[in-house]
Amino acid sequence: MSLVAEGLACGRGGHALAADIAIALAPGQGLLLRGPNGAGKSTLLLTLAGLLPPLAGSIRYAGHDAEAGPALHYCGHRNGVRARLGVAQTLDFWAGLNGRTGLSIAAALEEVGLAGAAGLDAGYLSAGQQRRLALARLLVTRRPLWLLDEPSAALDTAGQALLARLLADHLARNGLAVIATHDAIAVPDLSVLTLGEAA
Amino acid sequence: MSLVAEGLACGRGGHALAADIAIALAPGQGLLLRGPNGAGKSTLLLTLAGLLPPLAGSIRYAGHDAEAGPALHYCGHRNGVRARLGVAQTLDFWAGLNGRTGLSIAAALEEVGLAGAAGLDAGYLSAGQQRRLALARLLVTRRPLWLLDEPSAALDTAGQALLARLLADHLARNGLAVIATHDAIAVPDLSVLTLGEAA
Amino acid sequence: MNGFSGILRRELRLALAGGGDMLTLVLFFVITGALVPFAVGPDRELLARIAPGIVWIAAFLAMLMGLDRLLRPDREDGTLALYRLADLPLSAILAAKVIVHWLTSALPLILAAPFLALILGMDPQTFWRTLLSLLLGTPALAAFGTFGAAVTVAIRRGGLLAPILIAPLCVPVLIFGVGAISPLGGPDQAGAALLLLAALSLMACALSPFAAAFAIDWGEE
Amino acid sequence: MNGFSGILRRELRLALAGGGDMLTLVLFFVITGALVPFAVGPDRELLARIAPGIVWIAAFLAMLMGLDRLLRPDREDGTLALYRLADLPLSAILAAKVIVHWLTSALPLILAAPFLALILGMDPQTFWRTLLSLLLGTPALAAFGTFGAAVTVAIRRGGLLAPILIAPLCVPVLIFGVGAISPLGGPDQAGAALLLLAALSLMACALSPFAAAFAIDWGEE
Amino acid sequence: MTIDTTPKMRWWDRLAHPGQFLAWTGYLVWPLIILTALLFALGLYFAFFNSPADYQMGDTVRIMYVHVPSAWLSQFVYGAMAVSALGTLVWRHPMADVSMKAAAPLGAAFTAMALFTGSMWGRPTWGTFWEWDGRMTSTLVLLFIYLGIIALWRAFDDQLRAARVIAVFTLVGAVNVPIIKFSVDWWSTLHQPASVFRADGPTMPPSLLIPLFIMFFAFTFLFITLQVVTMRTEVRRRRVITLERKAARETGA
Numbered sequence A, B: 001m002s003l004v005a006e007g008l009a010c011g012r013g014g015h016a017l018a019a020d021i022a023i024a025l026a027p028g029q030g031l032l033l034r035g036p037n038g039a040g041k042s043t044l045l046l047t048l049a050g051l052l053p054p055l056a057g058s059i060r061y062a063g064h065d066a067e068a069g070p071a072l073h074y075c076g077h078r079n080g081v082r083a084r085l086g087v088a089q090t091l092d093f094w095a096g097l098n099g100r101t102g103l104s105i106a107a108a109l110e111e112v113g114l115a116g117a118a119g120l121d122a123g124y125l126s127a128g129q130q131r132r133l134a135l136a137r138l139l140v141t142r143r144p145l146w147l148l149d150e151p152s153a154a155l156d157t158a159g160q161a162l163l164a165r166l167l168a169d170h171l172a173r174n175g176l177a178v179i180a181t182h183d184a185i186a187v188p189d190l191s192v193l194t195l196g197e198a199a
Numbered sequence C, D: 001m002n003g004f005s006g007i008l009r010r011e012l013r014l015a016l017a018g019g020g021d022m023l024t025l026v027l028f029f030v031i032t033g034a035l036v037p038f039a040v041g042p043d044r045e046l047l048a049r050i051a052p053g054i055v056w057i058a059a060f061l062a063m064l065m066g067l068d069r070l071l072r073p074d075r076e077d078g079t080l081a082l083y084r085l086a087d088l089p090l091s092a093i094l095a096a097k098v099i100v101h102w103l104t105s106a107l108p109l110i111l112a113a114p115f116l117a118l119i120l121g122m123d124p125q126t127f128w129r130t131l132l133s134l135l136l137g138t139p140a141l142a143a144f145g146t147f148g149a150a151v152t153v154a155i156r157r158g159g160l161l162a163p164i165l166i167a168p169l170c171v172p173v174l175i176f177g178v179g180a181i182s183p184l185g186g187p188d189q190a191g192a193a194l195l196l197l198a199a200l201s202l203m204a205c206a207l208s209p210f211a212a213a214f215a216i217d218w219g220e221e
Numbered sequence E: 001m002t003i004d005t006t007p008k009m010r011w012w013d014r015l016a017h018p019g020q021f022l023a024w025t026g027y028l029v030w031p032l033i034i035l036t037a038l039l040f041a042l043g044l045y046f047a048f049f050n051s052p053a054d055y056q057m058g059d060t061v062r063i064m065y066v067h068v069p070s071a072w073l074s075q076f077v078y079g080a081m082a083v084s085a086l087g088t089l090v091w092r093h094p095m096a097d098v099s100m101k102a103a104a105p106l107g108a109a110f111t112a113m114a115l116f117t118g119s120m121w122g123r124p125t126w127g128t129f130w131e132w133d134g135r136m137t138s139t140l141v142l143l144f145i146y147l148g149i150i151a152l153w154r155a156f157d158d159q160l161r162a163a164r165v166i167a168v169f170t171l172v173g174a175v176n177v178p179i180i181k182f183s184v185d186w187w188s189t190l191h192q193p194a195s196v197f198r199a200d201g202p203t204m205p206p207s208l209l210i211p212l213f214i215m216f217f218a219f220t221f222l223f224i225t226l227q228v229v230t231m232r233t234e235v236r237r238r239r240v241i242t243l244e245r246k247a248a249r250e251t252g253a
């Protein structure tokens, strides 16, 4: 699958934050979004995810079979992790809802280093662990495009390495990714789009 | 005034995050708290402020006249700024509540660079401006000890310089300060306490 | 369907594990009903006469009060945004929510109703009719309520707003619900009211997931 | 005293500027009351008889429903923690809150009461007595309510909990409130009820700020 | 301003330290259970075989042996809870928290039992399950208060904070319960003729009084037994939670 956006403008409440954005991502390519606070990175991701309407321009997912379900995973600031549900239960819920097309629950938890916490109440997890659980959600259902908003927030050094590994794997499997972040991400060959330079 | 804490243990829900902390601050001294996420920096500040009970140990404010009101200002993650109240109104409210023993409202707003926004609804302020408003609250009521939790969060470069200037002024006037932060603070001669090194 | 039952399971699990929400709601229902005698006096005859109305109003208010916990927590922790990207269509997810809302707020009330009926001195026959009318009518309340929650979920402090918006829409449910119990027009009228109530519930349950999905898609972010 | 009046000013400003909260509450009051005729049938005599009770219950519920916005926003934006470090003692701040709660949720209801009285067909004399008893009784509700809000402020999703906790404690207010209106025991009893109501209000207003301050100091963080 | 919280171990601290508590109450549970069972056996024997049927109420009078003790306990348990609340607030004792938490459902159960047996009794004696009589009404309100406290316990995630807040609420409730009782009495005597449906305590013949007293003790010991068992469970539950949280903290990140 590939992603092509042309003349895209995005913003909140009718006010454009970033305009005339052109994005073209081929399979296996990743894009870093950079820019100061309030430049509109998160807004652009939401627009790409289809959660916000674009103010102008078009977004196309070429070569994606609409029958196969949504083309993308969005992983935002909020992890969608609820206290009083178990860790494995939470993941199982998302797998059931999105389709079990990826790793098994146990394998995904193993992958993000939460195997030992599978039976715990997800509310007891620290912020970093919750973020790992949110990443595991991307693994249990395979979707070609990942939209990640500050994925490294709350992750410690080991977590950052994990994130880079997951991303590299995903791209190697011909996936796409758009990542908004202030941190460095240790994945080679990411292209960069900087928003709000003029501002 | 001086602050002496001995054998202090602080934590949440009966579980100690940091134990056996000794702090001794003489007038004019500042202390930086450092440590990884979840080390208990914010918890220690809340304990020093008396908002959380200490799990063990004692805290003494020597040479403070209890009649003159609370000895300290606490400035946490949340700014206590409410939409639909004006900027000057907000500051005036806090001055009235805590006592007008410091700068006038106008002077304090001038000091933090919000003089132009005095009449605005405080909800329209950006995160950095809200933080400046929270700092202005420390100026309108004079109190010897400042407890600041990540004061530089959301501040841009000019804001950081402002913060350093305010702190240096406060210390020069024989004030005390304890600051939890991940950033560098451009104030000379701050002592450093690092929490959670073992963890 | 895997996802659908997954949502049902998750929500039921949360409701049962979770913080006494169901207990709070049932208490609200019973307390509201039990306050009435203090307000109108402990006159047995009067109480028995207005008892069906009281039970219905208390159930009505309790179900409206439970709306706030239906979608808001999901929005606040980011789950709602993910629902919009799920394999299952949003309307199916909201249909599951309607069912769950009925199971976790209407069913406990119906189970607690005998207690309220007892202290209000309802006679057994009226009581069974009340139960029947609650069973047939509350699905409509759940459906309308889910729609109201969807409309107000984007508003930060919308706590009381959904009840206010939905209450006028639900007046017909109340009218037919009470009409099915105390048949001023005789048993014929009561039967007609029951039928209308059931029709209302069916229609509301069938349509409200779509309306709610629209409201969320258009109102979010 | 400067700080005290500052709080009053701030809260009133927020309530007046703020997002139709007061309107929502008044609507809740009127709608709750107006639902009753639908539920018990349009029997004028019956309605007139239970009207004072309905007005009281509607006011009671509306005041309880308004509790959630009393302290929770302050907690969420960090103001409550700062209150605990203010020069003014926390109990004084909470006393100001009691006053504000009365002004922003009881007073609007009292002003809207004539409308409800009209719908329910209350006679003028009963209406004036209802108004008087509301005036004397609602301060106690405001005081108890503030205490309930303080007890539940530390709970993230405590919306309905404060009403549940406080309603049983407020039963005496309801009893004396209605007792002051429809004096089945003759005017003597009504006078006694009014006196007891006033005493209850005074006592509650005097003590609740301290109890609420305790609850906050002990439960926060 | 000085905050000093150096722990001072007094004998009751040691006795009621959670670990110690588990140890010494371990020896107490079975004797308590046996004593309660004996009292019940004795009381029920008297109640069913060795006391006369009432000349008016017939055999239904035997409900009294359950009804009156549970009605009595419904109030006693609130008293126990209020004392525990003082323990929480004044001495900040963790076992007081646990005791407060354990007592709430027990109190609710006894109150519900009083209501249930009362209405079972009311049906044959005055022809209806429920009457808005002062005593019954205030018992009902007491049940609501108990249930509210249970809901409050369940809503808090952090049980230490919960204990302190609930202690304040329990004490305010303790001030309020007499006021509620007074107002309800005022209300029901105002609105309806006093219903003369119950025998006056002192005029009861000894043949009724003796089994009643035995049942009093049986119920009180039942409460004490259940209280101790629930407290033990709660202490263990808290340990498990602490361990779980620690495990979560240590699984990295």
Ligand code: HEM
Residues within 6 Å of the ligand: E064, E067, E068, E071, E072, E114, E115, E116, E117, E118, E119, E121, E122, E123, E125, E135, E136, E137, E139, E140, E197, E198, E199, E200, E201
């Ligand atoms: C749901 C209904 C009822 C409730 C909630 C209720 C509640 C109570 C309460 C709170 C007490 C006081 C215990 C004490 O002060 O230590 C009590 C005592 C008693 N009740 Fe009931 N009761 C109910 C129905 C009845 C009925 C129907 C009868 C008999 C026909 C009855 C007979 C008694 C007697 C004989 C006593 C003990 C004597 C006394 O303390 O005066 N109760 N009940």
Ligand SMILES: Nc1ncnc2c1ncn2[C@@H]1O[C@H](COP(=O)(O)OP(=O)(O)OP(=O)(O)O)[C@@H](O)[C@H]1O
Residues within 6 Å of the ligand: A012, A013, A017, A035, A036, A037, A038, A039, A040, A041, A042, A043, A044, C221
């Ligand atoms: N829910 C919202 N409704 C309206 N405006 C919003 C909302 N969220 C953010 N904004 C505004 O949109 C602008 C851009 O926000 P956005 O979150 O896209 O920035 P960002 O580039 O992601 O910044 P950051 O680096 O802080 O994440 C900001 O000025 C913000 O005030």
Ligand SMILES: Nc1ncnc2c1ncn2[C@@H]1O[C@H](COP(=O)(O)OP(=O)(O)OP(=O)(O)O)[C@@H](O)[C@H]1O
Residues within 6 Å of the ligand: A126, B012, B013, B017, B035, B036, B037, B038, B039, B040, B041, B042, B043, B044, D221
């Ligand atoms: N309100 C709370 N209730 C219970 N536990 C909490 C609460 N807030 C934080 N914690 C826990 O206390 C621990 C320490 O938190 P604290 O905020 O003191 O860390 P910190 O050193 O300030 O970290 P950071 O650098 O992220 O600010 C964390 O493990 C957290 O999970």
Ligand SMILES: [Mg+2]
Residues within 6 Å of the ligand: A041, A042, A043, A149, A180
């Ligand atoms: Mg962003």
Ligand SMILES: [Mg+2]
Residues within 6 Å of the ligand: B041, B042, B043, B149, B180
């Ligand atoms: Mg911190």
